[in-house]
Structure formats: structure tokens, C-alpha cells
Amino acid sequence: MSLDELTAIDLRERIAARQVSSTEAVHAAFEQIDRAEPTVGAFISLFRDEAFARAQEIDRRLAAGEPVGALAGVPVAVKDNLCTRFGATTCGSRILENFHAPYEATVIRRLLDAGAVIIGKTNLDEFAMGSSTENSGLKKTVNPWDTERVPGGSSGGSATAVAARLCSIALGSDTGGSIRQPASFCGVVGLKPTYGRVSRYGLVAYGSSLDQIGPLAQTVTDAALMLSVIAGHDPADSTSVDERTAPVADYVARLDEPVGGLRVGIAPAFNAGADESVRSALDAAIEVYCGAGADVVEIELPHIDYAIAAYYVIATAEASSNLARFDGVHYGYRTPNPADYVEVYSKSREEAFGQEVKRRIMLGTYALSSGYYDAYYLKALKVRNLIRNDFVKAFERCDAILMPVAPTTAFKIGEKTDDPLKMYLSDIYTIAVNLAGIPGLSIPCGLDPAGLPIGLQILTPAFSEDKLVRIARMFEAATEWHTKKPAIVG
Amino acid sequence: MSDLSYKVIVGLEIHVQLATRTKMFCGCALSFGEEANSRVCPVCLGMPGSLPVMNKQAVEYAMLAALALHCEVASFTKWDRKSYYYPDLPKNYQISQYDLPLGSGGYIEIPLEGGRTKRIRLIRAHLEEDAGKNLHTAGSFSQVDLNRAGTPLLEIVTEPDMNSAAEVRALAVELQRIVRYLGVSEADMQKGHMRFEPNINLLIERAGLQFRTPIVEVKNLNSFRALERSVAYETQRQLDVFLETGITMQMGNKSTRGWNDADETTVLQREKEEAHDYRYFPDPDLVPVTTTPEWLDEIRSRLCELPVARQMRYVGEYGLSDYDAGVLTAERATAEFFEQTVVAGADPKRVCNLLTQAGLKLANERGCDMSALGIAPAAVANLAQMADAGTVSATAASTILQAMTETGKAPELLAEEMNLVQTSDAGELERIVDQVLAENVQAVEDVVSGGKKSKKARGFLLGQVIQKTKGQANPKVVSEILDRKLS
Ligand SMILES: [Zn+2]
Numbered sequence: 008m009s010l011d012e013l014t015a016i017d018l019r020e021r022i023a024a025r026q027v028s029s030t031e032a033v034h035a036a037f038e039q040i041d042r043a044e045p046t047v048g049a050f051i052s053l054f055r056d057e058a059f060a061r062a063q064e065i066d067r068r069l070a071a072g073e074p075v076g077a078l079a080g081v082p083v084a085v086k087d088n089l090c091t092r093f094g095a096t097t098c099g100s101r102i103l104e105n106f107h108a109p110y111e112a113t114v115i116r117r118l119l120d121a122g123a124v125i126i127g128k129t130n131l132d133e134f135a136m137g138s139s140t141e142n143s144g145l146k147k148t149v150n151p152w153d154t155e156r157v158p159g160g161s162s163g164g165s166a167t168a169v170a171a172r173l174c175s176i177a178l179g180s181d182t183g184g185s186i187r188q189p190a191s192f193c194g195v196v197g198l199k200p201t202y203g204r205v206s207r208y209g210l211v212a213y214g215s216s217l218d219q220i221g222p223l224a225q226t227v228t229d230a231a232l233m234l235s236v237i238a239g240h241d242p243a244d245s246t247s248v249d250e251r252t253a254p255v256a257d258y259v260a261r262l263d264e265p266v267g268g269l270r271v272g273i274a275p276a277f278n279a280g281a282d283e284s285v286r287s288a289l290d291a292a293i294e295v296y297c298g299a300g301a302d303v304v305e306i307e308l309p310h311i312d313y314a315i316a317a318y319y320v321i322a323t324a325e326a327s328s329n330l331a332r333f334d335g336v337h338y339g340y341r342t343p344n345p346a347d348y349v350e351v352y353s354k355s356r357e358e359a360f361g362q363e364v365k366r367r368i369m370l371g372t373y374a375l376s377s378g379y380y381d382a383y384y385l386k387a388l389k390v391r392n393l394i395r396n397d398f399v400k401a402f403e404r405c406d407a408i409l410m411p412v413a414p415t416t417a418f419k420i421g422e423k424t425d426d427p428l429k430m431y432l433s434d435i436y437t438i439a440v441n442l443a444g445i446p447g448l449s450i451p452c453g454l455d456p457a458g459l460p461i462g463l464q465i466l467t468p469a470f471s472e473d474k475l476v477r478i479a480r481m482f483e484a485a486t487e488w489h490t491k492k493p494a495i496v497g
Numbered sequence: 498m499s500d501l502s503y504k505v506i507v508g509l510e511i512h513v514q515l516a517t518r519t520k521m522f523c524g525c526a527l528s529f530g531e532e533a534n535s536r537v538c539p540v541c542l543g544m545p546g547s548l549p550v551m552n553k554q555a556v557e558y559a560m561l562a563a564l565a566l567h568c569e570v571a572s573f574t575k576w577d578r579k580s581y582y583y584p585d586l587p588k589n590y591q592i593s594q595y596d597l598p599l600g601s602g603g604y605i606e607i608p609l610e611g612g613r614t615k616r617i618r619l620i621r622a623h624l625e626e627d628a629g630k631n632l633h634t635a636g637s638f639s640q641v642d643l644n645r646a647g648t649p650l651l652e653i654v655t656e657p658d659m660n661s662a663a664e665v666r667a668l669a670v671e672l673q674r675i676v677r678y679l680g681v682s683e684a685d686m687q688k689g690h691m692r693f694e695p696n697i698n699l700l701i702e703r704a705g706l707q708f709r710t711p712i713v714e715v716k717n718l719n720s721f722r723a724l725e726r727s728v729a730y731e732t733q734r735q736l737d738v739f740l741e742t743g744i745t746m747q748m749g750n751k752s753t754r755g756w757n758d759a760d761e762t763t764v765l766q767r768e769k770e771e772a773h774d775y776r777y778f779p780d781p782d783l784v785p786v787t788t789t790p791e792w793l794d795e796i797r798s799r800l801c802e803l804p805v806a807r808q809m810r811y812v813g814e815y816g817l818s819d820y821d822a823g824v825l826t827a828e829r830a831t832a833e834f835f836e837q838t839v840v841a842g843a844d845p846k847r848v849c850n851l852l853t854q855a856g857l858k859l860a861n862e863r864g865c866d867m868s869a870l871g872i873a874p875a876a877v878a879n880l881a882q883m884a885d886a887g888t889v890s891a892t893a894a895s896t897i898l899q900a901m902t903e904t905g906k907a908p909e910l911l912a913e914e915m916n917l918v919q920t921s922d923a924g925e926l927e928r929i930v931d932q933v934l935a936e937n938v939q940a941v942e943d944v945v946s947g948g949k950k951s952k953k954a955r956g957f958l959l960g961q962v963i964q965k966t967k968g969q970a971n972p973k974v975v976s977e978i979l980d981r982k983l984s
Contacts, residue, residue: 090546103545110539112546211545216781244548245784325781328578331589332543352582375580375776384778 010035010497015081015175015229016259022080026067029062029080033124038081040126040173043495047158048148049167051087052094053127058082077236079122084168084177087128088135089220090209091115098211099131099143099161102339102359112209113244114178114220114237121236129164133361134330135185135213137161139432141169141364149420150192151493152459156417159189165223166193172496176224176233180210182217183318184412184437187449190223191412191462194451194491195480197223198230201469202444203248204255205234206241212329214322215246217441227435227450227483231258231476238472253470261473262480269478272298272306274287274404280435281414288453288461289411295485296409306401306408310393314439315431317394319367320374320387321442327371330364366427391442398443401466407478411436412449412462436464447468448479451488460491503701505732507665508657509638511672512650514627515558520647521626522549522592522783527622529688533632533642541647543587548782551576556599556648556786558681559624560796562651563600565679565803568622570793574599575785580776585629593596593652595777598623599786605655606805607667607677610821612812614805617668618656651682662728666721669693669790672933674804678829686720693718697731698746701739709746710735713751715763727756727763741786765786780900807832815845830866831857837874843881851881855895859902870902877901880908887971893917919971923978926970930978933961944983955979 010018010032021027037055044050056214065080085091088098090108097103111119118125132142140163148163150156151171158167162179166189169177179186181199190197198221205220212218222233241247249429273295278289293303335341335355342354361369374383401408413433423430440447445466452463463482467475483489519526523540539547565568577595600622606614627650629643653672659665673691676682684690695715701708713731718724731754738744752765777787802810804826811822826832831852838848850868856877860867877898884894889912900911912918920926934941943954962975 088546090544096545106545108539108544108546110544111545209546210546212782214781243550245550245782249695324778328580328590328776328778331580331582332545332587334582334589336584337543337587337589338545374774377774377776380776380778408596493540 009017011039011172011175012492013175014226014397015078015224016173016226016232019078019232022065022069023073023075029065029069029124030059032080033058033062033082033126036174039171042497043151043171044173046149046154046495047151047167047171047173048146049129049164049171049173050084050127051097051099051130051146051164054094054125057093059123059124065122065124076121076123077232078118081123081176082126082174083118083123084129084165084174085115085118085125086131086162086165086177088131088211089115089128089178090211091125091128093256094128096128096147096211098134099145100133100333100360100364102146102271102333102356103211104145105339106338108209110209112390113206113241115209117237118178123236125167129162129168129177131164131287132161133364134211134326135180135182135218136326136363136367138188138430139418139423140164140189141420142361144361150417151495152194153417153457155419156459157183157192159192159413159417159427161185161189162197162223163189166190166197169193169195170493171222171223172492176222176229178233178237179223180213180218180221181437181441182214182219182322183441184434186221186223187266187412187437187447187462187464188434190449191460191464192417194375194460194488194493195223195225196227196230196451196489197221197449197462198234198472198476199447200234200238200309200472201248201253201446202217202441203246204253204446204470204472205237206239206244206247208241208243212325214325215329216325217318217322220442226293226489227448227476227479228259228262230448231262234472234476235260247497248470256473258473258476262476263484264477265299265481266406266474266477269296269299269301269407269481270304270405271301272304272408273306274311274408274410277308278410282416282455284416284453284455285411285414285461289409289463292407292452292463292482295482299481299485304405306404308394308401308439310390310395310397311439313390314394315435315443317387317390318434318438318442319370319431320383321391323371324374324384325366325371327357327368327474330368333360363427394439395443398439398445398466398468406467406474408466410464410466412464413437416455416457416459416461440466446472446475448475450479450481450482451491452486453488454491460488470491489494503699503736504660505662505697505699505728506657507659507728508696509653509655509659509665509668510694510696511653511669511682512627512692513562513653513672513676515555515649515651515681517552517554517558517649518682519552519554521552521555521624521649523647525647527648528644531644533640534644536644537646537773541587542643549592549780551783551786552649555653557622557796558649558679559599559622559651560788560793561679561799562601562676562681562799563622564793564800565675566600566603566622566653567607568600568603568619570788571597571599571601572788573597573785574691574788576780576783577777578780580707581773583628584639585631585643587629587643589680591626591628592780592783593625594623605668605671606803607664607671608805608808608819608823609667610819612740614809615664617658617664620654622651622653625652662725662732665695665728666725669721669724671805678801678804679799682831691719693724695724695728697728697733697735697737698790699732701736709737710739710796711746712751713763714751716753716755716766718756723756723758726761730763732759746795774895801829804829808848811845815839815849817845817849821849821853824857825849828866830868831860833866834874838878838881841875841878843878844868844885847885848877848881850891851877851884851894851898855898859899871905872898872901876908883908883912887919887973888912889917890919890968890972893919893968916967916969918969920966920969923974926966926975927978928963929962929970930982933965934982935957937961941983955983
């Protein structure tokens with residue numbers, strides 16, 4: 008197995024044991040990038056020189072016997088909506104094409120402290136708004152399994168990078184499924200932690216009450232490793248949870264311990280909306296758990312049908328406010344020839360924001376407007392509470408809920424771009440999880456007749472990531488799906 | 498026209514800058530006069546991805562002020578985003594409090610003449626972050642200084658309970674005194690720590706009918722003088738306009754005016770009130786605040802007697818004049834120093850004179866408060882007692898007070914050293930009086946004859962005696978001797 012195909016944890020161990028140098032690992036990553044990146048287009052920016060310099064520094068520290076972190080020397084990619092001191096932070100938007108943050112996100116600092124080598128920043132739907140990465144204003148990313156198809160979104164670049172083995176592990180962000188759905192489409196593991204588990208400081212906000220940063224990886228172990236590095240309270244993020252309330256575990260340590268007496272919940276009526284191939288893969292996955300001794304219980308999520316409507320009110324309302332600062336005056340592109348002061352704002356925004364971003368700003372602005380607030384925003388918050396309670400009730404009867412990640416496998420590029428509602432509806436299985444704030448994980452669980460990956464979604468109660476990764480690991484240990492890789496890996 | 502009467506009705510919106518160590522939602526120090534954009538960080542610049550973190554000290558200062566203003570402090574309050582596009586507002590929304598303000602209701606007692614007070618009711622008091630400043634210094638463009646962005650402000654809104662420019666000023670002065678007393682704001686007008694926006698209209702009665710003139714909001718006043726003058730000016734202007742046009746208050750005819758400091762007039766800024774939609778919604782980046790009873794009790798323990806209550810007490814209990822009581826209670830440090838001297842045995846009126854005539858002048862000159870003059874209240878009480886006993890004159894007492902601040906010596910010692918002890922020895926003084934009477938026969942005659950020159954001549958003789966003793970004669974004793982000799 009070539010270096011670029013190793014998991015992060017294997018690579019780290021070999022680097023720590025000095026069987027392999029970080030420089031060699033970075034070299035292998037860039038060899039694969041040179042080969043596959045022109046086809047897949049996962050990255051908005053690459054930091055070749057900086058990565059080699061950093062790898063050499065890690066190698067030097069290892070040679071000198073200095074302490075190194077949990078990801079020492081491992082090449083890592085991060086979504087381009089995370090602020091870094093190096094390179095631009097574009098959010099996949101023309102409006103921020105030249106934005107260079109003078110500070111770095113807490114997760115970036117934690118990655119660097121852990122010794123990771125950040126090789127590049129990955130493509131995304133503009134401001135993380137989308138489910139296919141087609142809304143990027145800067146770059147086209149394709150699915151490594153079928154270049155005619157989308158990689159999913161909005162963390163499509165990160166999912167593609169891991170699937171095409173351009174790096175072993177990457178960070179994404181998930182507001183309505185943006186880690187799990189591209190992980191599913193690209194055949195990798197994606198983990199959205201509980202809201203509050205990972206600091207959002209330095210993540211350019213889309214829907215602040217829903218956004219959460221998480222890993223995309225080849226294996227559950229790598230996802231757990233990455234989560235251990237990035238999780239934890241951050242005084243700079245008031246919504247990150249106090250560690251006395253929800254302690255951070257070493258998510259790798261007990262990973263191979265199966266959860267005894269496991270009860271998995273399924274909502275058959277809800278799952279019925281998925282494609283045949285997705286449903287049969289789910290059924291097979293349930294069988295795997297039964298084979299491991301789990302009981303299956305049927306659960307109900309009575310308000311889940313309202314999730315998409317509530318989500319598109321709450322997320323867009325927050326987005327309309329979060330994106331107000333990109334106006335050509337404070338941040339972002341400025342129109343070259345404004346006729347007057349007001350045009351600096353209106354034309355800058357008109358010229359540089361993409362269609363989907365404008366649509367969501369309009370939706371959110373409308374939802375918050377005087378006279379509509381109660382009917383839309385307030386009602387959506389009530390729905391959100393009902394959905395949260397649905398999950399709390401469901402988890403009284405089971406330890407984990409299994410469901411599809413998306414109703415279909417990766418769809419064709421351009422297939423849904425003319426029908427935003429159709430695109431929104433494809434988030435049906437992931438969105439409620441963000442509204443409820445609970446953690447969710449997507450793991451490869453099959454291939455459809457066209458050979459495209461299918462994801463299994465596993466959900467557990469808030470702040471139970473330790474259990475979530477163990478339950479996911481039970482599936483992974485019993486199956487081979489995570490070892491499947493696209494032809495482009497070679 | 499003779500049956501026309503009118504009354505001005507004023508409500509105030511006041512922004513008070515809190516004297517916290519750092520800004521409302523980041524770790525930057527508060528700023529005044531520093532180089533533009535030197536006290537900023539990703540958070541107060543509204544950098545993409547940055548997040549606010551609540552300053553607990555600001556919340557506690559606001560709670561303390563709310564309690565002092567008799568507000569009901571919310572047990573649960575939260576932060577809301579107020580959206581509008583403006584260059585000095587980095588995020589294009591301001592973090593404020595909308596439907597659950599920290600303080601609701603409440604009132605401020607303002608002092609009127611003759612020891613009376615008037616209660617001005619408050620609607621609310623809430624916390625918010627300040628914006629930056631637009632600078633229009635260069636020709637074809639403007640610049641923005643964001644040093645002030647994120648500074649904690651307490652916004653206080655009153656009911657329209659004030660009925661004269663003087664009352665409006667009294668409220669502003671009283672609020673300044675209160676927040677300074679509590680130590681929650683420096684309330685320095687020069688530094689823009691207090692900014693006022695009065696809403697003004699008139700209630701006019703003519704021929705048994707009532708009319709209300711359209712409400713005018715005057716924006717951004719930052720001195721007591723401008724506040725008072727603008728209300729006075731608006732009163733007259735609105736009366737004139739009404740008499741000329743008869744236009745009365747209607748939906749949508751509220752207007753906004755600015756204050757022109759140079760010619761002391763208000764200038765129309767916006768004809769009709771724009772239907773501003775700020776699209777308030779709870780800020781998802783911040784967690785709501787729960788004020789537990791224990792926390793509230795802890796804050797309540799930091800309260801002190803408020804200036805107006807103190808002022809009234811000084812008038813009632815110590816017999817001080819309104820004016821003197823006002824001067825002594827203007828600053829908490831002065832009032833507390835004064836009270837400590839009274840506790841140490843000084844006569845309130847005597848020590849009041851000493852402090853208002855000498856102590857405060859010294860404190861002013863040195864730019865400090867009474868407690869920082871380096872004199873102990875007990876020593877000042879001693880000095881006051883010496884003046885009462887006639888050991889030193891009132892003038893000498895002031896001189897000694899100054900010397901005490903310079904040398905730290907006891908007043909008795911200084912009186913000796915500076916030869917300021919008054920001679921009250923009747924025998925010694927009688928000898929000098931006899932000498933003066935012998936030397937000024939004409940004056941003696943004038944006094945004895947009781948004519949219109951009598952009073953002046955007596956004063957002359959008294960002065961001569963004082964002069965001969967180099968000012969050390971106790972005038973009271975001399976006066977008694979003169980009376981006896983000349984009767
Ligand atoms: Zn700051």
C-alpha cells in the first residue's frame with residue numbers, strides 16, 4: 008500500500024516510529040494531488056512549500072526527541088471557510104476571493120498544535136450553502152467515483168480529497184448535512200459532532216445555531232482521532248460546551264469495544280422515502296447490527312416532516328445577518344464604479360454573491376421582517392424544539408438511530424441546479440440532526456448498481472460521541488465497505 | 498390668544514458608557530483619543546468567523562445601575578441582533594437587547610427648588626455595544642475609526658415625564674451623579690460618555706381645546722447645555738409653528754432634528770420617521786443570561802445611598818442650603834468625606850463651609866477627589882472645631898486646610914507655626930482697644946454720637962484692632978470690648 012493510501016493513524020504511528028518521515032508523507036500526498044487533482048478539483052488553494060517546510064520541522068522535532076502531537080506529520084486538508092493565517096479564506100465565494108484572515112480558527116490552532124501538516128484548503132458551496140459543491144463561485148469539484156457526478160456538499164472538496172486519497176483526513180463543516188452527505192456520496196466517513204462540542208471560532212458563519220465543524224476520514228478510527236484533537240471547550244466561543252458538563256473523551260482509546268446490549272432505532276415510514284438501493288443497503292446494515300447482537304426497535308419522529316421548512320427559515324435568517332458584513336465597505340469585493348454610497352453596498356453584493364447565496368439572504372431577510380417574524384422565525388424555533396424532543400423521546404427507547412444519509416447516491420452535475428426546492432429536499436435525512444443539535448456519523452455501507460457509494464447514518468444523543476464512534480466502529484469492523492475506493496486512487 | 502397655555506412634554510433616551518476594563522464582547526481596552534483603529538481585534542472588527550464573548554463586568558455594572566434606578570432586573574435576559582447598514586457598524590448589526598431588557602420600569606428622582614423632588618419614570622434600561630466613528634476628514638472619501646466599536650453602553654429610556662428644559666437638565670445631571678456614585682461610568686461629557694436624545698412636543702390648550710404638536714427627536718446631544726438649550730429652543734419653535742400652521746401630532750409626522758451648537762438651533766434631518774425594520778432576532782452566538790437571586794443580592798450589596806436622597810437628608814438633617822447640599826453630594830467621594838468629618842465631631846455647617854470654600858477648590862486644582870487630598874476626616878473635624886471655638890478665624894481655617902494637604906501636619910500645630918491662633922485674651926485685647934480708641938478720637942465721637950457715620954466708624958475701629966494684632970484678634974471678643982467701651 009502506498010503512503011498516500013494509509014490512514015492518518017497508521018501514518019502517524021509510522022512517522023512517530025520514524026519508519027517514515029513527514030516529508031515523505033507530504034511528498035506522497037502531493038504526488039497524488041498532481042495526479043488526481045486536475046481531474047477532481049478538490050482544492051481552492053494548496054500550500055506545497057509551506058507544507059514541506061512544516062513537515063521538515065516535524066521531522067526535525069522527532070529527530071531531536073522533542074514532543075509532538077497526535078497528528079504529527081500527517082497531511083491534512085481543511086474546508087475553505089475556516090480562517091487560517093496563511094493563504095486566503097474564500098468560503099468559495101467571489102466576494103471573499105482575496106480575504107486573508109489575520110487570525111486563525113480554534114480548530115486550525117488545535118490541528119497545528121497536534122502537529123498536523125495543512126496541505127490545502129478545500130472547495131465548498133459558496134458560504135457552505137448547498138448540497139453539491141456546484142454553488143462554489145471559484146471552482147468545480149467532481150465526484151472521484153464518477154466525474155460526471157457531484158461530490159455532494161457543501162464540504163464536497165474535503166470529501167473528494169479524502170476519497171481520492173489526496174490526504175488521509177480533512178475538516179468540513181455541517182449546517183444541514185454538509186459533512187455527512189458528501190461523505191456518503193464519496194464513500195468516506197463523515198462525523199458531525201454535537202452542537203457545542205467543537206469551537207466555531209474562526210469558522211465563517213452560515214447558520215450560527217446549526218454550524219458545527221467535524222472530520223471526514225477514510226475510517227471511523229481516523230474520524231475519532233481527529234475529533235479528539237479538535238473537541239473541547241473554547242473560551243472564545245460562548246456556545247462551546249463546558250467540559251464539566253460534557254467531558255471530552257479520548258475517542259480512539261475504547262473504539263474497538265463494542266457497545267453491549269445495543270438497541271438500534273429505525274423509523275421505517277421516514278426511511279421509505281429513499282431510493283431502493285439506499286433502502287436495501289440500510290436493511291443490510293441493520294442486519295449487520297443484529298448479527299452483532301443488537302435489538303431493533305421501531306421509533307417515531309412525528310415532527311420530522313417539518314424539518315426542512317424549519318431549517319430553511321432558521322438557517323437563512325441567521326445567514327442573512329451573518330453575511331451582512333460582506334458589503335464592499337467592511338469586508339469583501341467592492342464594486343469598481345458605484346454611482347453613490349448606496350450602490351457601494353448594493354452593487355458589491357449583487358456582483359459578487361452567487362445565486363443561491365442571494366436566494367437564502369432574501370429568504371432569511373423576509374423571515375425576520377417586521378410582521379413576519381412570528382409567523383416564520385418564531386414558528387420555526389417552535390418546530391425545532393418539537394424535533395429536538397422527538398429525538399429525546401426516541402433515545403429513551405434506543406441507543407442509536409440508523410437512517411439513510413441521503414435519499415439517493417451522488418446525482419449528476421447540473422441535475423438539480425435549476426430546481427432549488429428539489430435540492431433542498433435531498434437534505435431530508437440530515438437536516439433534523441442539526442436542528443436537534445445531536446451528533447451524526449455517515450459511514451460507507453454499500454454501492455448502488457452504478458457502483459456509487461451509499462452512506463449509513465448513525466445518530467446518538469447529544470454529547471455521546473464516544474458511543475457514536477464505537478457503534479460505527481462495530482459496523483466497520485464487520486464490513487468491508489470502507490476499503491472500497493474509486494478507480495482514480497489506482 | 499390670551500387664553501392660550503402650553504406645556505412641553507419631554508422623554509429622554511440616554512446612552513451611558515460603562516467604565517469597564519474591556520469592551521462589551523472582546524478583550525480590547527476601552528479607548529479615548531488613541532490612534533485610530535489601534536484598539537481593535539477580530540471580534541470588535543466583526544471579522545468573518547469571529548465570535549462575541551459577553552463581558553460579565555458590563556452586565557454587573559448594568560445590573561447595579563438598574564437596581565439604583567429602581568428598575569425590575571430581568572431574571573432571564575438575552576442578546577439580540579439589530580440590523581442596519583452603516584459604515585461605522587462592522588457587522589452591519591449591533592448586538593443589543595430587544596424584548597427582554599436587563600432593566601424594566603424604575604424611576605429617577607430629580608431635585609427641584611426648595612428641597613422638593615420629582616419622580617421621572619423609566620421605561621427600560623438595556624445593554625448594547627457602541628458603533629465606531631465615521632471621520633470625514635479627507636476630500637472625496639470618509640474614514641472609519643473602530644476604536645469605539647464594541648464599547649459597552651447602557652441605554653436608558655424615560656417616560657415623557659419632563660415638562661421643562663430645566664427638568665430635562667436636572668434629570669441628566671442626576672443620572673450623571675448616580676452612575677458616578679455607583680462607579681459604573683465616568684460619565685465624562687467631554688469624552689462622550691453620556692449622549693442624549695430628547696423626544697419633545699407641546700400640549701397646547703386654547704379656547705378649551707387641547708392640541709399636541711408633532712414629536713421631534715433631537716439626535717446625539719452630548720452636553721447638558723446643548724440638551725437644555727435644544728429643549729428650550731424646540732419649545733419656542735414648536736409653539737411658533739403651531740400658531741402659524743396649526744399642525745398637530747399625527748401618525749407618521751414625527752421628525753428628527755439635529756442640534757447646531759454654533760447658532761443654538763435645531764435643524765431638520767428627517768421629515769418623516771422612516772419605518773425602520775431592524776429585523777431583531779436573538780443572537781445565536783451568545784447564550785442568554787440568567788440573573789440568579791444570589792447574584793442579584795451580591796450586586797445589591799454594592800448599592801449606596803443615592804445622591805438625591807443624600808442631598809435631601811443634608812438639607813433636612815444638617816440644615817444645609819440646597820446649593821451646599823448639592824455641591825457636597827455631587828461626587829460620592831466628597832459626600833462620604835463630609836459625612837466622615839461629621840461623624841468625627843465636626844459641626845456640619847462649619848465643615849461644609851470649609852469643604853466647599855477650600856477643600857473642593859484644592860481637589861479641583863489637583864484633579865482628584867476629596868479622599869485623595871491626603872487629609873484625614875478626623876483632622877478636618879479638629880480644624881472645624883478650632884474654627885468653632887474661635888481658636889482660628891474662618892479665613893485662617895481655609896489657609897490651614899491647604900497647609901494640611903501640603904505638609905500632612907495636624908491643624909493645631911499648623912495654627913501655631915503659621916501664627917494663626919486668634920487672641921481671645923480679654924486683658925491683652927482691652928489694652929489694644931484702649932490704645933486704638935485714644936488714637937482715633939474722631940471715629941470714637943462718630944460712633945458715640947450715633948449718627949449715620951456710626952456704623953462705618955465702628956467697623957473702622959474694629960479693623961484697627963485686628964490690624965494691630967496682625968489678624969490674630971478674635972473679632973467676636975474685640976467686638977464685645979468695643980461695645981462695652983463705647984456704650
Ligand atoms: Zn476587540
